[in-house]
Amino acid sequence: MEEESIARTVRIACGVLGYADTFHVDTPLNVSVGDLKKKLVQEWTGDPSYALGPKDVTLFVTRKGDGTWLKEDDDEFTSILLGTVQKPFPIMLGTSPLFKDTNLGSSFKYAYGDHHVLARIDLRHEQSHETSQAPEFEHMMNVEPSYEEITQAYRETAERLKNHDKVKQVIAAINQITKYRVEELTSRIVQEDMPFIVLESSSGTGKTQMAFNLMAHEDLEVYYLVHDQQPIRQKVYSAVATRSNTFKKCVKKDMPYIDDGAIVAISSMGSLYTFAFIWALLTGASSVSGGKTRSEVEEALRSKTESGKIVVVFLDKFPALGNQEDERKVFMLRFIQNVFRAFGIVVIMSATNGTARNLITTGSHSRSDSKALWCIMFPSLPSFQDPSVELIPSELQRLVRHSRPLFAHLALKQLGSDQLPGEKEELIEYLNILMGSLADQFGGWKEHWPDWFRTGQVCLFLCGCYVVDRKSGLLHGHFARLAEDEPFELMVGKKDLTKNDETGQWECRTMFPPVYEDALLYLTLTGGKYYNPLVDATGDPIPFHTALSEVPASFVRFDNDKQLSEDGMRLESIVGASLVVASHQDGFGGSAFPSFFLRFLFELGILESRDATVSLPKLPLMYESPTNRCVPFLAPPNQVWPNTSANELLQLGTLRRVRNEERIDFCFMGGEVTVECKDYSDPPNVKVIKDILDRVPEASRIHLVVTNTLQASYFNTESFDTFMKADPKLPAEGSKSLKPPRAGSLRHARIYKMSANDRSFSEITMMENKCHGENCRPDCDQLDKVILFLLRGSRGNGQKEDGKAPPKKRKTAQSEDSVMASL
Secondary structure, X not given: OHHHHHHOEEEEEEEEOOOOOEEEEEEXXXXXXXXXXXXXXXXXXXXXXXXXXXXXXXXXXOEOOOOOEEEOOOOOHHHHHHOOOOOOXXXXXXXXXXXXXXXXXXXXXXXXXXXXXXXXXXXXXOOOOOOOOHHHOEEEOOXXXXXXXXXXXXXXXXXXXXXXXXXHHHHHHHHHHHHHHHHHHOOOOOOOOOXXXXXXXXXXXXXXXXXXXXXXOOOEEEEEEEOOOOOOOOHHHHOOHHHHHHHHHHHHHHHHHOOOOOHHHHHOOOEEHHHHHXXXXXXXXXXEEOOEEHHHHHHHHHXXXXXXXXXXXXXXXXXXXXXXOOHHHHHHHHHHHHHHHOOOOEEEEEEOOOHHHHOOOOOOOOOOOOOEEEEXXXXXXXXXOOHHHHHOOHHHHHHHHOOOHHHHXXXXXXXXXXXXXXXXXXXXXXXXXXXXXHHHHHXXXXXXXXXXXXXXXXXHOOOOOOEEOOOOHHHHOOOOEEOOOOOEEEEEOOOOEEEOOOOOOXXXXXXXXXXXXOHHHHHHHOOEOOEOOOEOOOOOEOOHHHHHHOOOOOOOEOOOOOOOHHHOHHHHHHHHHHHHHHHOOOOOOOEOHHHHHHHHHHHHOOOOOOOOOOEOOOOOHHHHOOOOOOEOEEXXXXXXXXXXXXXXXXXXXOOEEOOHHHOOOEEEOOOOEEEEEOOOOOOOOHHHHHHHHHHOOOOOOEEEEEEOOOOOEOOOOOOHHHHHHOOOOOOOOOOOOOOOOOOOHHHHEEEEEEEOOOOEOEOOEOOOOOOOOOOOOOOOOOOOEEEEEEEOHHHOOOOOOOOOOOOOOOOOOOOOOOOOOEO
């Protein structure tokens, strides 16, 4: 009786992936899956003589997890047939009989509305674009004859880096994806959810080197391709130029037939030129001529992986998408990303943009509440390592080691080939010239994105900037990095990408690396004796306040929840950045205070020209001489240079963003120069002036107060002399603020003001500059301190550059490493 049951003829409802129509096949239940494949193809094509090899057809039994059949009236039925929604249906093995429980089962019965089998067919003719003209399409797959020579340095570096923790993290991700493919995706009709890896960081951070680091591992078979060779063309790209160009030509040939580039569209194709390219990679063929079928690629892939190696395709310099890119380019880039994933090959893409992670296609996650692993992001890579760094002067070694690999390599190459001067002054001038030359080179690489580069130049001078930058413009157009430092997973659900186990939508934020990690970036692009860091669209130098105003208003946001408008973060940002720019004007070795100060006035917008001359008031003696008390080459606020003897040689210094408890805003030169910002919309009253004077630190020799305007006069009721000779208010018990100096050096201070475009400093009416000491001679001219009120006028006036008043918020204590501006 059982034999009769399995020998009976049954009707099977069938479909073919990529087609919405279904059809029936009548067959005995005791035939093999292979026999069903033949009948299914003949029924579908309408040609009784049509035959395909067993590897060209894969059958899936569409039984759901609860044991019931897929129904034609299910909401997702058509989407499943078309492949836009996937379900993990079991594969029907070709030699097993249909009556096996893992296939249809011995008790199988046809019922109207049930659907039983879905086929994925790799047709050589019906769904293949014409490849009969193969002789006209023949392109080589070889690497260049000079490959060994060109890549030698990369391979040598790879031997040093292959066991680096960050390389191990990438290998762990490769293994994770391989395991995911085996455990989660094997039974799926198309592998739309195949995760991939993205190395996303700006130029010169070692993304290309990572390909060679992985090649150094014998259990990986890494195929290296370069897509976009501009604008930073490294010689290593030419080593695989022939192979990479062949891939581009194959993509171009296939594009008219690929629809939107989704894996389901790729999987529905019989043969493609890109399939032939992948087949040639796997088999070592010397050229690509014509197309290959999916089954041919899968056979070659099986042969390659039988040895235990994991196949990895490394797509270097994945291209960016602009705002106005046409739809076909989006489809093309998605196709490039997906054609390897369609075979379960691990794909690694390096990019300076967000395109690679944003080409989301609809998969099994699209109509469910669950999330699927979309990609694994790597925002940071191994730091620079080269034993030849030992050959350059010891003072410079740490600066080179604490820089991104490309910058370090170029600097090391120049330093290693030149005969360095022995005299200190000559060495400093040599380094000024070298850094200026490198800055021109680095900036030239970004000439294709001038707007982003100019925006990035502004951000470099802010002590902390986190930019909501969905397309990673500051990575692509400058040298920023993602705000994340460690690898993380991006999960995809119905709509949004989420990070790791977080619930909210992930927002791409970029920032600039700290000075300590990327010293050459700041030694070059923040300006020097031979490089202007801030220029307009025509290349003419502009002050920082103007450069900031040219950054789109919607892009810049200055956040501090408890900030008073008169202590506005925008003004503090302008002042801090202006101090840094001004300190770089004479390059390494420091700047004399008078020339530094004039440049500072220009950057603030108080002077209209960098060449303007102003009669400065008398300064404490040590600041009068150009050779004494040089202003150091400052790092951006609260950033520190790598600890090295070069700090003394080059006069590298720090600009301290002071804690609010200390009641001022900035200090440098060991606290001898201090700064306070007051972004009042109205002139400050006498009480505010008294508080400002009481806050001047005792150690300060020059105290700058940047505000917008002042009253015509102060101390009209109580005399200024009476105030200065009175006992100062002591700090509250437990306060960390400095003791007011009114009883000390402030009594031998001089106070001046200067407004925008004035040519000299003047006294403030009723605030007489004289000795206020109680026991001094009448003719005492001791000068311990100078306090300078700098009035920005219409450039400030409590307004943002766009004319909108800042919100009135109250200031709170900040840590020393707090962000100054959040962009």
